Amino acid sequence: MSTFDVSGGRTPAARRRRAADRPAADTVPNRRNTELLMLAFALAVPILGYANVGLAMDGTLPANILAYGLGLAVLAGAAHLAVRRFAPYADPLLLPLATLLNGLGLVMLWRLDKAGKLLRNNFPATTNQLMWSGLGIALFIGVMWLLKDHRILQRYTYISMVVALVLLAAPAFFPSREEDFGAKIWIRFGSFSIQPGEFAKIILTIFFSGFLMVKKDALALASRKFMGLYLPRGRDLGPIVVVWLLSILILVFETDLGTSFLFFGLFVVMLYVATERTSWIVFGLLMSFGGAALVATKEHHVKTRINAWLDPMAAFGPHPPKQSSEQIGQTLMSLGSGGTVGTGLGQGRSWLIQFAAKSDFILGSFGEELGLAGLMAIFLVYGLVVQRGLRTALAARDPFGKLLAVGLSSAFALQVFVVAGGVTGLIPLTGMTMPFLAQGGSSVVANWALIAVLMKISDTARRPAAEPAAEPAPAIPEPAGPDRFGPPGHGAPGQSRGASS
Amino acid sequence: MNKPIRRVSIFCLVLILALMVRVNWVQGVQASAWASNPHNERTKYDRYAYPRGNIIVGGQPVTKSDFVNGLRYKYKRSWVDGPMYAPVTGYSSQVFDASQLEKLEDDVLSGTDSRLFFRNTLDMLTGKTRQGGDVVTTIDPKVQKAGFEGLGNRKGAAVAIDPRTGAILALVSTPSYDPGTFAGGSDADSAAWTALKSDPNQPMLNRALRQTYPPGSTFKLVTAATAFETGKFKDPNDETQTPETYILPGTSTPLVNDSPDEPCTDATLAAAMALSCNTVFGKIGAELGGDAVRAQAEKFGFNNDKVDVPIRAAASYYPSGSSPDGTAMDAIGQHDTRATPLEMAMVAAAIANNGSLMQPYLVAQEGAPGHAISTHSEHQMSQAVSPATAQKLQQLMEGVVKNGTGQRANIPGVTVGGKTGTAQHGQDNAGKPFAWFVSYAKDSSGKQVAVAVVVEDGAAQSSEISGGSLAAPIAKSMMQAALGK
Numbered sequence: 001m002s003t004f005d006v007s008g009g010r011t012p013a014a015r016r017r018r019a020a021d022r023p024a025a026d027t028v029p030n031r032r033n034t035e036l037l038m039l040a041f042a043l044a045v046p047i048l049g050y051a052n053v054g055l056a057m058d059g060t061l062p063a064n065i066l067a068y069g070l071g072l073a074v075l076a077g078a079a080h081l082a083v084r085r086f087a088p089y090a091d092p093l094l095l096p097l098a099t100l101l102n103g104l105g106l107v108m109l110w111r112l113d114k115a116g117k118l119l120r121n122n123f124p125a126t127t128n129q130l131m132w133s134g135l136g137i138a139l140f141i142g143v144m145w146l147l148k149d150h151r152i153l154q155r156y157t158y159i160s161m162v163v164a165l166v167l168l169a170a171p172a173f174f175p176s177r178e179e180d181f182g183a184k185i186w187i188r189f190g191s192f193s194i195q196p197g198e199f200a201k202i203i204l205t206i207f208f209s210g211f212l213m214v215k216k217d218a219l220a221l222a223s224r225k226f227m228g229l230y231l232p233r234g235r236d237l238g239p240i241v242v243v244w245l246l247s248i249l250i251l252v253f254e255t256d257l258g259t260s261f262l263f264f265g266l267f268v269v270m271l272y273v274a275t276e277r278t279s280w281i282v283f284g285l286l287m288s289f290g291g292a293a294l295v296a297t298k299e300h301h302v303k304t305r306i307n308a309w310l311d312p313m314a315a316f317g318p319h320p321p322k323q324s325s326e327q328i329g330q331t332l333m334s335l336g337s338g339g340t341v342g343t344g345l346g347q348g349r350s351w352l353i354q355f356a357a358k359s360d361f362i363l364g365s366f367g368e369e370l371g372l373a374g375l376m377a378i379f380l381v382y383g384l385v386v387q388r389g390l391r392t393a394l395a396a397r398d399p400f401g402k403l404l405a406v407g408l409s410s411a412f413a414l415q416v417f418v419v420a421g422g423v424t425g426l427i428p429l430t431g432m433t434m435p436f437l438a439q440g441g442s443s444v445v446a447n448w449a450l451i452a453v454l455m456k457i458s459d460t461a462r463r464p465a466a467e468p469a470a471e472p473a474p475a476i477p478e479p480a481g482p483d484r485f486g487p488p489g490h491g492a493p494g495q496s497r498g499a500s501s
Numbered sequence: 502m503n504k505p506i507r508r509v510s511i512f513c514l515v516l517i518l519a520l521m522v523r524v525n526w527v528q529g530v531q532a533s534a535w536a537s538n539p540h541n542e543r544t545k546y547d548r549y550a551y552p553r554g555n556i557i558v559g560g561q562p563v564t565k566s567d568f569v570n571g572l573r574y575k576y577k578r579s580w581v582d583g584p585m586y587a588p589v590t591g592y593s594s595q596v597f598d599a600s601q602l603e604k605l606e607d608d609v610l611s612g613t614d615s616r617l618f619f620r621n622t623l624d625m626l627t628g629k630t631r632q633g634g635d636v637v638t639t640i641d642p643k644v645q646k647a648g649f650e651g652l653g654n655r656k657g658a659a660v661a662i663d664p665r666t667g668a669i670l671a672l673v674s675t676p677s678y679d680p681g682t683f684a685g686g687s688d689a690d691s692a693a694w695t696a697l698k699s700d701p702n703q704p705m706l707n708r709a710l711r712q713t714y715p716p717g718s719t720f721k722l723v724t725a726a727t728a729f730e731t732g733k734f735k736d737p738n739d740e741t742q743t744p745e746t747y748i749l750p751g752t753s754t755p756l757v758n759d760s761p762d763e764p765c766t767d768a769t770l771a772a773a774m775a776l777s778c779n780t781v782f783g784k785i786g787a788e789l790g791g792d793a794v795r796a797q798a799e800k801f802g803f804n805n806d807k808v809d810v811p812i813r814a815a816a817s818y819y820p821s822g823s824s825p826d827g828t829a830m831d832a833i834g835q836h837d838t839r840a841t842p843l844e845m846a847m848v849a850a851a852i853a854n855n856g857s858l859m860q861p862y863l864v865a866q867e868g869a870p871g872h873a874i875s876t877h878s879e880h881q882m883s884q885a886v887s888p889a890t891a892q893k894l895q896q897l898m899e900g901v902v903k904n905g906t907g908q909r910a911n912i913p914g915v916t917v918g919g920k921t922g923t924a925q926h927g928q929d930n931a932g933k934p935f936a937w938f939v940s941y942a943k944d945s946s947g948k949q950v951a952v953a954v955v956v957e958d959g960a961a962q963s964s965e966i967s968g969g970s971l972a973a974p975i976a977k978s979m980m981q982a983a984l985g986k
Contacts, residue, residue, distance in 0.1 A: 273502050329540065336536045340528065372528035383513075383517040413513040416517070424527055
């Protein structure tokens, strides 16, 4: 694979040194057994949690605990075997972390299902969620198997853009329901609905990575210095303004603060990583604050959210403001009642949150029943996922892989922050789902795909060079430009432009 | 591009850290504020999540916790002899909150009091079912029953106090209500609640503590106390200079006695008390002046809006700045003077206890017997009158029972002192008079009890109503119950 080491303007000497640093295949630990051990822990926690809910609420072990445990184990085991087969050098932590979060989410959904009539419109969600998790893991295995190398995705840069735009725009053409509180983030066919934003997150990252890889030098170097900041040229600014406008449009037409913030934040982060220019961050912050301020004054929906954030208890007063909801106040009381160690699974009253208790606000249930200790652990797990993803970005050897890994990890981090910050009252609430924990098929399937792509990149990054001696040393750096979009040709030296010249 | 990736990594860590700090703030620093927020319905459900502690009367619980296993509430409160003890326990309803001891002692009863933390933790570790703490009252079930049955269907209230300690032995209010009828959250409970709330007889009003009445002639005890304390009179047998017809000062209106042929002219204090002469005490009051009588009344607990037993009693009222004729009327418990039954029992108790008024209390102990987390320590509320004055007043009161208006309260072999009252009220005194009887009894073993009884609508005809005939027999049976005679 080192024959296609797209290392930009690095000197051949540097490349040789890096190649020499890489140990031979037989000495690199692939950490698959570590993953298996961690996976056992990641399965034990939710299975014990499942037993705990049954004991607390019914006084007996759940009747189907064996089936549940086996089901989870089979799913996780299949994913693990796929990793062993198709990505043996992948990061060993990502799969166990995702499994743990997914399992905990299922336990909490089951617990909330058991709240029965206490929760309004309480349709059993666990079976569906288990099915979606299965589908998510199937997609994970599919990605492992079919995506031979993440650089193949580079070919689809502009197709990704079109697909992402369609996905993002689609919900605007579907009517929103009363209980969605004005947010239009779903595509519905009868009772079946998908949240395209979750998939757009990944597809847009692919587009950004491909686009920035080509444009990064132009963006980074062809700029004028003004007041200590590097300002881009007008024509380079174009795409950025387009993305900015797009996120504002999402905000206006779909009244979806979260997705808008997520995409713009993602773009700024990737722009910064690609160009290494701090000025982009300043630029991005100015644009997002400008856009947010503009929309906040015009859009009633956004104003309502901000007021609810400033005074979460206003909805409980004798004259609640229009369209206000008790959710945030209820969640804060849930968290406060949970205290340091929580009430224990099945023993809290987080059903008081009512609307979206199983989806956006599921963190409230975790906070009440597992306490501060539980939430800290959950945030730690999310933090670990993000850090393993960024570690992958550091280790990746190609700029596309780096950008893709940074993009996916920071999108994940931003989403966690936006949702958790919203429900805990740190920032205004935006409608998004807690990755893996919350009810929602699109979310769980998309996030399994995200983990799969990250693991694929880490596999490529950690995989030892097949034969360092076989590497032909190209004398000249590869040219920048569209030519680089040629097929990556994993392990096929002749296809590399740099190698053949 | 590794440098920016490292920075992004730090940025992401900051995001996660911000979330961690936030949940530490909400679940650590602010936790108890959110948990006890008035909009947090958990407190309501917690109250009935496990058996509530009991309110104990005479060693026996008068409350129960029934396991109903409802959707939101696991337990429901019920009461033994609910109507009789309602003025003591109050109610504790799943949806209509709680009142009186059930409310004031809620922390103990629902087991959330921090002083129960050790016991709760121990119970948790030893696998015992969680249970709230008990509250032990001072109520004597025999006295309570005597008062409740004595009042019967009539509207009124009765209070009995142990003068030596201030322990409240009976707290009766009629008509009463059964708190069990609305303890749950069903439609029937709501209907019962609405019916009670709209009942013109106000069954949920705790008349013993929360209703003030004109005390009528029973207030003459305070006027007499002022007369002795200020030195206006030295001895119960001092003659008063009272004209046959006493014209209220500054007016041409005569102050009349209950019957014109009573020998009130120049009567001694003892005779005037026994016969309840309005002219004598009206004139004394006017001559002492409103300020002097008010100062004395306040030593007995009037004008004090913080008499907490721990249920807060309404403030009994003696006015200031009345006109001279008003002062004369104030001094015989009419005009603007108002007193709760508890207050008049405190007056009798202070007199019986040689002038020392003990702080009245209802809760002897928090926590089950043997596991007390607090016990009441008796203390003096004020020295209302000097022991010498108290003895003179006892002499007056015993005269009332021996050969005056209160003879029906006489108990053979027991020293009984009392004072009747028949208080006019309403526009032009059109309302049916309130029949009062305030008394104390002491037996040879040193046992004491002080009682105040008020009957609001004792008989169909106003002329048939008098404290001596209606209230005195109830007071007598309560005193007998207290002394075991």
